Amino acid sequence: MGLFDKKYCDICGEKISLLGNRKLEDGNMCKDCAHKISPFMTDRRRTSVADMKEHLAYREANKAKLRAFSPTLTLGEREKVYIDGNAGTFVVSSRSPGNWDNENPDVLSLGDVTQCTLDIDEDRDEIYRQDADGNNVSYNPKRYKYTYDFRIKILVNNRWFDDIDLRLNSFDVEGMGTAEYHKYERMGNEIRAALTGAPTAQAGFAQAGFMAQQNFRQQGYAQQPQNFQQQGYVQQQNFRQQGYAQQPQQAAAPAQWFCPNCGAQNASKFCQNCGTPRP
Numbered sequence: 326m327g328l329f330d331k332k333y334c335d336i337c338g339e340k341i342s343l344l345g346n347r348k349l350e351d352g353n354m355c356k357d358c359a360h361k362i363s364p365f366m367t368d369r370r371r372t373s374v375a376d377m378k379e380h381l382a383y384r385e386a387n388k389a390k391l392r393a394f395s396p397t398l399t400l401g402e403r404e405k406v407y408i409d410g411n412a413g414t415f416v417v418s419s420r421s422p423g424n425w426d427n428e429n430p431d432v433l434s435l436g437d438v439t440q441c442t443l444d445i446d447e448d449r450d451e452i453y454r455q456d457a458d459g460n461n462v463s464y465n466p467k468r469y470k471y472t473y474d475f476r477i478k479i480l481v482n483n484r485w486f487d488d489i490d491l492r493l494n495s496f497d498v499e500g501m502g503t504a505e506y507h508k509y510e511r512m513g514n515e516i517r518a519a520l521t522g523a524p525t526a527q528a529g530f531a532q533a534g535f536m537a538q539q540n541f542r543q544q545g546y547a548q549q550p551q552n553f554q555q556q557g558y559v560q561q562q563n564f565r566q567q568g569y570a571q572q573p574q575q576a577a578a579p580a581q582w583f584c585p586n587c588g589a590q591n592a593s594k595f596c597q598n599c600g601t602p603r604p
């Protein structure tokens with residue numbers, strides 16, 4: 326068994342080029358044949374030659390399915406979910422339908438979807454300041470930049486693979502509660518609803534967040550009149566005048582602040598990351 330032993334593809338019979346070998350459980354396949362494997366199949370090395378021949382026959386039949394596929398709904402941005410509402414089928418691909426020939430993305434039945442989840446991965450990077458010597462120094466308390474990735478995991482009943490993963494956002498999404506964040510959250514929920522027909526748990530989660538913020542606001546409003554009552558009428562007048570004078574300034578230049586609880590940078594009244602009111 327040397328590096329220069331000649332190997333032949335157990336699928337097509339052609340000689341396998343140097344570095345062109347793709348291992349199967351009980352044999353070898355060439356690059357050209359390996360290229361035809363479903364983009365969602367991940368366990369080639371654990372697939373037998375006999376099973377791989379069946380898989381490639383299934384992949385060949387998929388080409389005809391793909392020609393008959395006519396999307397009525399397209400969701401997503403980077404990787405897209407194409408749904409043929411008339412046929413009850415769907416395709417996941419980062420390419421547009423005009424460029425599907427080479428990739429041959431699997432046409433799957435909506436009925437084969439057993440579960441679809443939206444995972445939002447949070448990544449936290451500390452923000453440093455530089456001291457006089459140019460060294461990175463932590464703020465006290467520490468400050469962070471929060472970024473998010475939105476991932477859809479589709480579990481399917483299929484002989485050749487169990488799940489399809491796709492990332493919705495092209496670039497890191499900065500900050501929870503930003504317009505970008507909500508855009509991808511909405512996109513994920515649309516995909517979940519389209520693939521499973523189920524109302525989404527994430528929507529409920531978002532509502533809970535919104536209600537928590539509402540509660541904060543209500544508490545804020547509730548506390549003010551109580552203070553007013555204790556302080557008396559004259560002070561209340563002063564407070565109102567100060568309040569009116571300050572408001573236009575705040576609206577003109579919303580100052581950036583860092584949350585004392587989680588360290589996220591904010592511009593609005595409440596931390597967009599954890600809901601803590603501006604100090």
Ligand SMILES: [Zn+2]
Nearest residue numbers: 334337355358
């Ligand atoms: Zn081959």
Ligand SMILES: [Zn+2]
Nearest residue numbers: 584587596599
């Ligand atoms: Zn916070």
